[in-house]
Amino acid sequence: xxxxNGIPTEVTLSSLEDxxxxxxxxxxxxxxxxxxxVVRKEDYASVILKEGDRVEILNFMGGGQGDPLMIGxxxxxxxxxxxxxxxSLTLIKAAVENAGAQMITVALRRANVGGKENILxxxxxxxxxxxxxxxxxxxxxxxxxxxxxxELGQGDFIKIEVIRDAKYLLPDNGETIRATEILxxxxxxxxxxxxxxxxxxxxxxxAGAACIMPLAAPIGSNRGLCARDFIRILIDEIDLxxxxxxxxxxxxxxxxxxxxxxxxxxxxxxxxxxxxIPAMAEAFKKAIEAGRAAYLSGLGRVLDRxxxxxxxxxxxxxxxxxxxxxxxxxx
Numbered sequence: 001x002x003x004x005n006g007i008p009t010e011v012t013l014s015s016l017e018d019x020x021x022x023x024x025x026x027x028x029x030x031x032x033x034x035x036x037x038v039v040r041k042e043d044y045a046s047v048i049l050k051e052g053d054r055v056e057i058l059n060f061m062g063g064g065q066g067d068p069l070m071i072g073x074x075x076x077x078x079x080x081x082x083x084x085x086x087x088s089l090t091l092i093k094a095a096v097e098n099a100g101a102q103m104i105t106v107a108l109r110r111a112n113v114g115g116k117e118n119i120l121x122x123x124x125x126x127x128x129x130x131x132x133x134x135x136x137x138x139x140x141x142x143x144x145x146x147x148x149x150x151e152l153g154q155g156d157f158i159k160i161e162v163i164r165d166a167k168y169l170l171p172d173n174g175e176t177i178r179a180t181e182i183l184x185x186x187x188x189x190x191x192x193x194x195x196x197x198x199x200x201x202x203x204x205x206x207a208g209a210a211c212i213m214p215l216a217a218p219i220g221s222n223r224g225l226c227a228r229d230f231i232r233i234l235i236d237e238i239d240l241x242x243x244x245x246x247x248x249x250x251x252x253x254x255x256x257x258x259x260x261x262x263x264x265x266x267x268x269x270x271x272x273x274x275x276x277i278p279a280m281a282e283a284f285k286k287a288i289e290a291g292r293a294a295y296l297s298g299l300g301r302v303l304d305r306x307x308x309x310x311x312x313x314x315x316x317x318x319x320x321x322x323x324x325x326x327x328x329x330x331x
């Protein structure tokens with residue numbers, strides 16, 4: 001198993017040149033990285049792929065495709081991360097495809113002999129799995145779950161969730177920071193779920209997090225951007241992707257947080273509890289794309305007071321711009 005552009009891939013452990021040819025790549029039009037090192041084209045035939053290698057294959061793209069979400073050095077064209085809890089397994093594939101998601105969370109649970117259907121059977125190929133540490137109450141429990149996830153062959157991505165509060169399900173930032181530091185040293189790509197606090201976010205950066213994932217509202221509540229002002233502070237001050245997670249209840253709220261400059265949105269309950277799950281997944285996809293486009297375009301300025309006419313107010317009927325008629329007050 002090797003990682004190809006962040007996706008665990010079964011390959012015959014042969015030369016890099018053989019692999020690229022088998023996959024249909026034109027080596028004159030690509031650049032290849034292996035374990036964070038750029039490989040020269042003349043060396044493709046002599047480089048032998050090994051278990052656990054990380055291969056990055058890049059090419060040029062036209063405008064409009066050059067805005068990838070980068071997490072731990074891995075590019076994603078989708079900025080929508082999908083949660084997998086609360087779904088009927090038969091609806092997961094449709095939700096992922098309609099959402100255009102390239103990453104989906106999965107939780108680890110004890111397996112039963114001859115047990116139930118496996119969620120992996122319903123996730124489309126090519127989607128990066130993001131194991132989470134759901135159920136962990138301490139840093140040590142989160143680390144244990146992360147190591148199990150890696151042993152299952154799901155790569156190096158891990159979403160840290162450490163929650164001791166059983167009523168409000170708020171993340172424990174202190175334990176999350178400890179878990180992040182341990183796992184980052186073990187070369188995990190750590191994506192920590194956290195309560196939106198600037199000092200904790202800075203500590204997560206120092207601990208080696210690949211991004212930060214502040215909640216917008218209590219998990220599963222669908223209450224929207226309750227933590228709007230604190231999320232804005234994190235977006236302004238933290239030099240890692242800020243992925244808003246938990247509490248987003250509507251596509252319009254996902255759009256708003258993307259307009260603020262968030263790097264991505266993760267959603268689960270809002271889609272899983274919708275009347276039409278595939279349609280709601282597509283609505284979130286479009287809202288996130290619209291919000292990102294608006295952010296990149298530069299939002300228009302907002303006046304704190306007064307108004308500004310969109311059409312000239314002088315030179316029509318009267319020269320006195322203070323009259324109701326010249327201001328468009330008459331009908």
